Amino acid sequence: MSKPLPTRLLHVTIERPAEDVYRFVANPENMPKWASGLGKGIQQVDGKWFADTPEGKLEVRFAPDNAFGVLDHEVILASGARVVIPLRVVANGDGCELTFTLFRQPEMDDAKFNDDTAWVTRDLEALKALLEA
Secondary structure: OOOOOEEEEEEEOOOHHHHHHHHHHHHOOOOHHHHHOOOOOOEEEEOOOEEEEEEEEEEEOOOOOOOOOOOOOOEEEEEEEEEOOOEEEEEEEEEEEEEEEOOOOOOOOOOHHHHHHHHHHHHHHHHHHHHHH
16 A cells, blocks of 8 residues: 655636636647646547657546536556646636645655646646636
8 A cells, every 4th residue: 555645735716717717627629728748739649638748748638527627637657657637626706716736756856846836836827817818
């Protein structure tokens, strides 16, 4: 049995209805507009999504459409390892809250975890700016 990985909950408030944010984020073709780690492009091939990343072309799997604001996805690394990315949107008045759970991967040192935290935070702020424009 493995120990739980350390996590950080990264959060942004977006002044748009949760349904609008869900529809935008749930569309894989929109990822390059805000997710810089997958920002070089994403395409569907034979029913699977592949992103052009700094590590090469990687498969990205997405949670099925749902009414609960679950926007989880996972990235399949070249090694076959899976990086799970829990992402949720919940209504808050006329706006919403978007929460990203960042897992510290086993090989990460403190500096890399801090870098990833800053990177994801920038991406969430970019998404907020895009959707509030």
